Amino acid sequence: MRNKTLSWEKMGESPVRERLDSGLELLVLPKPGLKKTYATYATHYGSIDSHFYRPGSKSPVQVPDGIAHFLEHKMYEKPQAQVFERFGELGAYTNAYTEYTTTTFLFSATSLVDECLKTLLWLVEEPYFTEENVAKEKGIIEQEIRMYLDMPGERLRSNLMQALYHNNPVRLDIAGSVESIHTITPEDLYLCYNTFYHPSNMVIFVAGDVNPKEIIDQIATLEQLRQVSHRSAVDRIFPQEPDGVAQSYVDQALPVASPLFMMGYKDTTTGLKGADLLRRDVTMGMLWSLLLGPSSRLLNDLYQDGLVNERFYAHYSSAATYGISVLGGETPDPKRLEAVLNDRLTQEPIRREDLERLKKKQLGEFVTLFEDPEDLAYLFNSLYFRGIDLVELPEAIEAISVTDLEEARQNHLVEAARSTSVVWPNHPQGGPS
Amino acid sequence: MTWPNHNQSSRFHGTLQEGLGCFIYPTKRFKTVTIHAAWVRELTEPDNALGAMLVEVMRRGTESWPERIQVEARLEELYGATFRADIGKLGDKQLLSFYITITHGQFLPGNPDTVRDALDFLTEVLDRPHRVDGLFPSSVVDQEKTLLKRQIAAIINDKGQYAMSRLMELVADGRRFGLRKLGTEKAVERVTPESLSQFYEAVHRDATFLFTVVGDVDENMVQQYFSEHWRKPRHSLSTIQPLYKEGEAKTVVEPSEVRQGKLNLAYRTHLTAQSHGFPALMMYSGILGGFSHSKLFMNVREKASLAYYAYSRLDPALALMFIGAGIEFKDYQAARDIIEAQVLAVKKGEFSEDEMTFTVKAYANDILSEQDSPPQLIGRHLEEILVGGGQEGTALIESLKTVTRDEIIQAASGVELDTVFFLTEQEESGHEE
Numbered sequence: 001m002r003n004k005t006l007s008w009e010k011m012g013e014s015p016v017r018e019r020l021d022s023g024l025e026l027l028v029l030p031k032p033g034l035k036k037t038y039a040t041y042a043t044h045y046g047s048i049d050s051h052f053y054r055p056g057s058k059s060p061v062q063v064p065d066g067i068a069h070f071l072e073h074k075m076y077e078k079p080q081a082q083v084f085e086r087f088g089e090l091g092a093y094t095n096a097y098t099e100y101t102t103t104t105f106l107f108s109a110t111s112l113v114d115e116c117l118k119t120l121l122w123l124v125e126e127p128y129f130t131e132e133n134v135a136k137e138k139g140i141i142e143q144e145i146r147m148y149l150d151m152p153g154e155r156l157r158s159n160l161m162q163a164l165y166h167n168n169p170v171r172l173d174i175a176g177s178v179e180s181i182h183t184i185t186p187e188d189l190y191l192c193y194n195t196f197y198h199p200s201n202m203v204i205f206v207a208g209d210v211n212p213k214e215i216i217d218q219i220a221t222l223e224q225l226r227q228v229s230h231r232s233a234v235d236r237i238f239p240q241e242p243d244g245v246a247q248s249y250v251d252q253a254l255p256v257a258s259p260l261f262m263m264g265y266k267d268t269t270t271g272l273k274g275a276d277l278l279r280r281d282v283t284m285g286m287l288w289s290l291l292l293g294p295s296s297r298l299l300n301d302l303y304q305d306g307l308v309n310e311r312f313y314a315h316y317s318s319a320a321t322y323g324i325s326v327l328g329g330e331t332p333d334p335k336r337l338e339a340v341l342n343d344r345l346t347q348e349p350i351r352r353e354d355l356e357r358l359k360k361k362q363l364g365e366f367v368t369l370f371e372d373p374e375d376l377a378y379l380f381n382s383l384y385f386r387g388i389d390l391v392e393l394p395e396a397i398e399a400i401s402v403t404d405l406e407e408a409r410q411n412h413l414v415e416a417a418r419s420t421s422v423v424w425p426n427h428p429q430g431g432p433s
Numbered sequence: 434m435t436w437p438n439h440n441q442s443s444r445f446h447g448t449l450q451e452g453l454g455c456f457i458y459p460t461k462r463f464k465t466v467t468i469h470a471a472w473v474r475e476l477t478e479p480d481n482a483l484g485a486m487l488v489e490v491m492r493r494g495t496e497s498w499p500e501r502i503q504v505e506a507r508l509e510e511l512y513g514a515t516f517r518a519d520i521g522k523l524g525d526k527q528l529l530s531f532y533i534t535i536t537h538g539q540f541l542p543g544n545p546d547t548v549r550d551a552l553d554f555l556t557e558v559l560d561r562p563h564r565v566d567g568l569f570p571s572s573v574v575d576q577e578k579t580l581l582k583r584q585i586a587a588i589i590n591d592k593g594q595y596a597m598s599r600l601m602e603l604v605a606d607g608r609r610f611g612l613r614k615l616g617t618e619k620a621v622e623r624v625t626p627e628s629l630s631q632f633y634e635a636v637h638r639d640a641t642f643l644f645t646v647v648g649d650v651d652e653n654m655v656q657q658y659f660s661e662h663w664r665k666p667r668h669s670l671s672t673i674q675p676l677y678k679e680g681e682a683k684t685v686v687e688p689s690e691v692r693q694g695k696l697n698l699a700y701r702t703h704l705t706a707q708s709h710g711f712p713a714l715m716m717y718s719g720i721l722g723g724f725s726h727s728k729l730f731m732n733v734r735e736k737a738s739l740a741y742y743a744y745s746r747l748d749p750a751l752a753l754m755f756i757g758a759g760i761e762f763k764d765y766q767a768a769r770d771i772i773e774a775q776v777l778a779v780k781k782g783e784f785s786e787d788e789m790t791f792t793v794k795a796y797a798n799d800i801l802s803e804q805d806s807p808p809q810l811i812g813r814h815l816e817e818i819l820v821g822g823g824q825e826g827t828a829l830i831e832s833l834k835t836v837t838r839d840e841i842i843q844a845a846s847g848v849e850l851d852t853v854f855f856l857t858e859q860e861e862s863g864h865e866e
Contacts, residue, residue: 010540010542011464011540012464012539012540033460033461033462034462034805035801035802035804035805036798036801036802036805082735084725084726084730085726085791087725087726088724088725088726088791088794088795089726089787089790089791089794090794091791091793091794091795091797091798092794092798093795093798093799093802094725108798108802109798110797110798110801110802111794111797111798136738139738140734140738140741143693143738143740143741143759143760143761144741146692146693146741146761147692147693147741147759149692149693150592150691150692150693152590153590254690255589255590255689255690255691256587256589256590257583257586257587257588257589257590258583258586258587293505294505294508294509295502295505295506295508295509296502297502300500300501300502303501303576304572304576306576306579306580309580309583309584310580330583330587332583357506357509357510358509360509360510360512360513361508361509361510361512361513362513363512363513363541363542364511364512364513364514364535364536364541365512365513365536367464367512367536367540367541368464368465368513368534368536370464371463371464371465426690
């Protein structure tokens with residue numbers, strides 16, 4: 001770490017990194033004293049990657065929406081036994097999740113780490129899809145989708161994404177729809193698996209009271225047996241996305257007690273990678289901390305007016321093909337909240353002293369991250385797939401200037417790129433008080 | 434009442450005497466130091482509402498930082514320390530909790546003494562809340578009343594949580610543990626600056642006070658700090674009263690605007706964490722539905738595809754077990770039959786050696802993992818104090834290992850159905866059996 005104020009040594013950390021011949025990247029972080037070892041095996045493949053060229057092929061392929069999530073579920077099924085049972089035998093916990101651009105498989109264990117690693121590799125590297133097991137999974141995933149349909153917060157966000165985007169697949173729910181998942185076939189799943197679950201598109205992260213050399217040797221030996229060679233990157237196809245939003249306002253009535261409000265800004269600056277993407281990301285993150293963080297004047301005024309509660313949030317998230325700022329929470333009066341925000345967000349002063357204090361906060365939060373392997377793995381993976389090294393983070397934060405923030409505000413907080421989503425109570429007694 | 438430090442293998446050092454307890458868990462595992470201060474009282478009405486109000490109002494300002502915005506800026510200045518003021522409920526007890534977690538200065542540029550800063554911050558919040566002429570400002574009280582009332586009304590937004598809290602009320606049937614931790618909207622409405630200020634005075638003077646620190650701290654320094662600031666004896670507290678009742682089980686079906694049915698069952702177990710047979714009961718619940726290899730998950734979700742989730746868990750204080758599942762409305766009877774069949778199967782000893790081994794390992798993983806999380810360590814310790822004993826950590830793991838099949842069957846024989854609650858769709862008219 002080049003930052004002169006914070007070194008790995010100062011932080012008491014010594015990560016080890018290695019890239020295997022197959023292109024698989026490994027990061028091992030020894031954490032002496034921790035009881036739990038936490039490992040993730042992640043692929044750069046998520047819900048938005050449903051249109052692509054297979055490596056070596058010139059004809060594009062379109063697969064059903066929700067297939068990345070379906071594939072994640074289906075990886076747990078094997079001909080001999082179930083992965084859940086195997087991890088159960090080992091006394092370990094396993095889970096997986098699918099996001100817009102990544103799918104992550106994980107375990108946490110307090111013993112038998114080498115066996116757990118072997119099982120994680122088995123989980124991710126041996127697909128087994130049949131007509132029968134795919135048909136059975138549809139019932140389970142349909143229940144999961146219906147559960148999300150009951151969650152007002154999920155509807156709020158889903159509606160906002162569809163309002164912000166005309167074409168970009170981030171507008172679709174990660175799990176797909178009940179209709180789309182029913183069209184998925186074993187062949188579709190193999191096609192996606194072979195395209196995206198290639199070592200060169202994946203990364204393994206391990207943190208715990210482990211010896212990094214042993215971990216790396218074990219994985220390297222197992223990987224060598226697979227005899228998979230390095231391959232070029234997958235060519236993904238994304239539709240053209242206009243700068244403006246599809247709809248500036250969208251709402252729905254649901255059984256909630258008070259209205260839910262969410263406002264989004266679609267970032268028109270996309271296609272960034274590596275250091276540029278990191279700079280954009282930390283600048284936008286800092287901008288929202290300044291404008292609507294807990295110590296901001298604007299948030300406190302909203303709070304005192306009873307327009308928001310302490311669960312109000314504002315943050316930015318991005319990948320190569322999209323960037324979104326999302327802010328919202330419960331409010332008795334969405335219209336007034338929206339008016340105040342639109343009025344003040346572009347006007348609030350950005351002060352140097354506030355920026356310096358928030359840099360201290362983010363520095364402390366960065367150090368704290370190393371106490372929680374789960375959060376750390378999440379951040380490491382998401383930065384890695386965007387071509388960013390975790391160690392660059394403190395320096396990038398330190399480098400943010402007031403001018404950077406003013407510029408970011410000017411080009412991001414524009415009306416044409418803004419949508420608002422509201423969920424209204426459909427019971428009169430639960431209406432605005 | 435005096436509790437000695439009941440568990441010598443525990444790494445918490447300290448005792449509870451005359452209603453005052455200071456417990457320290459010194460460790461170098463973490464990047465942070467977590468300090469938790471709690472006032473513990475009997476859960477009653479309308480003190481539940483007053484307590485819920487008080488923590489929110491105390492969070493708003495202190496003598497040195499009268500405005501919320503100043504409190505927040507101070508936390509940012511302390512390298513983004515996180516501070517939470519929560520109202521909690523454990524069985525029939527009310528907990529007014531204040532947490533601060535701060536990055537240890539040794540990992541920061543210049544090695545600032547952040548622990549001392551955090552102690553001072555917490556003391557300021559507890560002992561010197563912002564008041565005008567001895568009263569909390571009415572504007573603050575009014576704002577927090579509005580927000581709390583809204584939060585109470587919003588419980589319905591989370592269907593799973595709502596179903597669980599309705600079940601709890603039905604099981605309690607008028608007993609204090611069924612009271613909601615936030616109180617009712619009516620009780621909140623009646624809170625005044627006068628009643629809230631009097632409540633604060635009484636709690637601050639009389640309530641059992643538990644102070645817990647986890648991290649790389651100097652024990653003597655913390656002990657000394659504690660005895661300098663809090664020395665007056667207070668009310669001591671009885672342990673949580675478990676539910677021992679007789680009678681037939683009841684079933685309540687409630688129609689609501691949901692898209693997925695929520696089926697929740699409560700069972701009386703007649704065993705609490707301090708009972709000799711508790712480890713055997715844990716084995717019972719674990720084999721039944723504690724983990725992803727358990728019978729409920731394997732049969733209700735995996736084999737019958739009836740649910741997206743299905744679990745069982747114990748309440749170690751109240752001597753209760755809960756089972757929950759998210760199902761299709763039409764599957765109510767099928768899901769209930771298959772759940773009750775699993776409950777019976779384990780009672781009859783229909784489980785394998787493997788299922789026992791997996792369950793021990795899974796518990797061992799959970800118990801050890803807890804030790805990597807300061808809030809979980811603190812929560813478990815608090816629970817142990819309020820239940821009045823029970824095993825934890827490696828001692829508990831050892832006990833689980835020695836539990837026999839007969840002991841599990843024996844523990845299971847005391848498990849009886851108390852209440853079934855089903856949250857279903859509106860069209861289908863509700864009925865009571």
